[in-house]
Amino acid sequence: MTNADPISEQAPLQDSDLLLRMSLYFDALDQRLRRGQGWFIFNASGARSERISRFITTRLEEMQSSVSAYLVPWRDFALSAYVNEVGLPELEPEEPGSFPNPRARNEYEIAKHVTDDTRDRLLFSDLVVLVGMRPSAWHEAIFLDRTIDERYRNKLATILLTPEMPTTLEEGFASLDPTQTFWPRLFERMYETSLVAL
Numbered sequence: 001m002t003n004a005d006p007i008s009e010q011a012p013l014q015d016s017d018l019l020l021r022m023s024l025y026f027d028a029l030d031q032r033l034r035r036g037q038g039w040f041i042f043n044a045s046g047a048r049s050e051r052i053s054r055f056i057t058t059r060l061e062e063m064q065s066s067v068s069a070y071l072v073p074w075r076d077f078a079l080s081a082y083v084n085e086v087g088l089p090e091l092e093p094e095e096p097g098s099f100p101n102p103r104a105r106n107e108y109e110i111a112k113h114v115t116d117d118t119r120d121r122l123l124f125s126d127l128v129v130l131v132g133m134r135p136s137a138w139h140e141a142i143f144l145d146r147t148i149d150e151r152y153r154n155k156l157a158t159i160l161l162t163p164e165m166p167t168t169l170e171e172g173f174a175s176l177d178p179t180q181t182f183w184p185r186l187f188e189r190m191y192e193t194s195l196v197a198l
Helices: 005-009 013-027 029-034 046-062 074-091 102-124 138-153 166-176 182-193
Strands: 038-041 069-073 127-131 157-161 194-197
Touching: 013 029, 013 038, 013 046, 013 194, 038 182, 046 069, 046 127, 046 157, 069 074, 069 102, 074 102, 074 127, 074 138, 102 138, 138 157, 138 166, 138 182, 157 182, 157 194, 166 182, 182 194
Parallel strands: 038 157, 038 194, 069 127, 127 157
Antiparallel strands: none
16 A cells, blocks of 8 residues: 555546556556656646646655656746747857856856756656646747657656647647647657556
């Protein structure tokens, strides 16, 4: 019995089934992580998203830091995407090191430090759990694409929770990506390496 069992027992039928499957996943987490296996969970909004996130957090806490895990709400991921893809390039001087004043240099260095730390956790944690994935801007889609691609190439496990169903998510990506490459690549990489739930 785990501390996550009460969460499963109080869940609606579909979530009980999902949490049972996730419990088996976490029971063999070391093996799953060695294979880079994660989850792609659709239709996870509101209470369902909270329930799943709480279950994952509880199971990870039971492992007592044997796994480097990073649980990220979409809002935080989107903010990092903005700073990384838009903010830093705008603040960076045309000539390296030629900031107009010390304050501008300081702001840039703080933003870069925070972004580098977040990016490193996204790229190198054994397990990343991204909760509420719903890109609404190009910089979010490109940052997500780079993150998932890097984790895929390094065989690192990712759990994505999105409030959307697959077709709605695909339409959202299509509106942001004129190349029409982000969604197919994301779906292919996650489908190949993840258990899927609707």
